Amino acid sequence: MYEAAIYAARTLGLGEINALMELRKEEFKSVIRNAEEKLLLGELMDKSMHSVFFKHVRDHGLSTQLTFSFLKSAGLMSETEGFIFACQDGVINTLEYRSKVLQVQLPDTSCRRCKQHPETLMHLLSACPVLARGAYIQRHNAALRVLYYYLRHCYGIDVTPVLPYLPGDIPQVVENDSCKIYWNMPFATTRRIDHNKPDIVLFDKATRDIYVIEFSAPAEYNISAKEEHKREIYQDLLFEIGKLYPGYRVKLVVLIVGVLGGMKQSFVSSLAKVPACSSKAEFLAVRMQKAVILGSLRLLREMTLACCDH
Ligand SMILES: [Zn+2]
Known part of the structure; x- marks a missing residue:
């Protein structure tokens, strides 16, 4: 836990770690918290040491405020936050990292799972x-469940909100x-089409709207491309759903979150197209x-890839 906080302090460029160590835990936390706030404001954007992730945020039109909102509202432990920073900095003990950065002699740096590609973090x-x-x-379904169970509750399928993290199968249709x-x-569909299985389809019977909701969690640098591709x-x-349900308006809602939390503003604006979500779009x-x-x-x-102590 302390190690992660020290890591966060280093990542945030807080300098004198020894001096920080002398602070009481609460003071230490507040120093970290303040530095994170600065980070939220993008003040560290140009820091050259650890800027790859920030470059992605800037170059790919991601929202700094949304991308780093996990620091403010997700209620994560500081250890977890430190781990996320380590990931965002690419300081994770993958085989490629060990070989290229730590200069460890390794016979093979192929991914231990697929054995096909170099084992990089991304x-x-x-x-x-x-x-x-x-x-x-x-991971995809865990995130999508949040929205799914929110919709079920909003439309009265579930009288009380259901914890989205509960395991168990989700029924294909509820009505x-x-x-x-x-x-x-x-x-x-009457004619064969390649992509006929969207993540969620919501029929609002009162307004006669159909929302086709598609969600994906790609690498940060692929967020825009993925969004366009889905659209x-x-x-x-x-078009086919429009033919199947005459009288209904059909709308597409594309939601993309990067694997390390990267988000564009369009996530919120797309989600807000669903009236039940409009006032809660950022929360969701x-x-x-x-x-x-x-x-x-x-x-x-x-x-078993933990933070590297560097
Ligand atoms: Zn692999």
């Missing part, structure tokens, strides 16, 4: 074909007088972000 978090079959799906909600349900590939389905965004981050950290912990 490979493990977003591009490994083996992890894609399990860990990525789990009442005001809504119908599909989870991962393929649509039987493109679901056009055929929107942060909870989904938290689920993605925790999923990424779980994955790294399962591979």
Whole structure:
């Protein structure tokens, strides 16, 4: 726990670690907290030592405020926050890191899971074909459950809110007088189309609106491309659903969170298109972000990749 705080202090450029160590725990925490606030304001954006993630944030049009909102509202332990900073700085003990940065002689730096690609952090978090079959799906669904159960509660399917982290299968269809909600349900369209199984489809029976909701958690530098790709590939389905349900308006909601929490402002504006979510869009965004981050950290912990002490 202390180690992580010291790591955070170093990452935040707080300098004299020894002097900080003499502070009482609460004071130490508040120094860290203040530095994190500065970070939220982007004041460390140009810091050259640890700026790769910030460059992604800036170059890919991500929102600094949303991307770092996990520091303010997610209620994560400081240890977890330190781990996230380590990931954002790329200071994670992957085989590539050990070989290239720590200069450890290794016979092979291929990913220990797929044995096909170099084991970099972003490979493990977003591009490994083996992890894609399990860990990525789990992380994706954990984040999506937040929204799914929120919708169920809003539309009266669940009288009391259900904890989104509860395990268990999600039914493909739930319905009442005001809504119908599909989870991962393929649509039987008249003509064959490639992408017919969106994450969530919400029918609002009162307003006669259908929301096709697609969510993804790619690497930070792929957020915009993923967003555009999703918008493109679901056009055929929107058209087909429109034909299947005449009288309904069909809208696409694309939600993307980077594997380390990166978010564009468009996440909130897209989510706000669903009236039930409009006043809670930021709240939901942060909870989904938290689920993605925790999923990424779980994955790294399962591979026993802890922070490097440097
Ligand atoms: Zn791999």
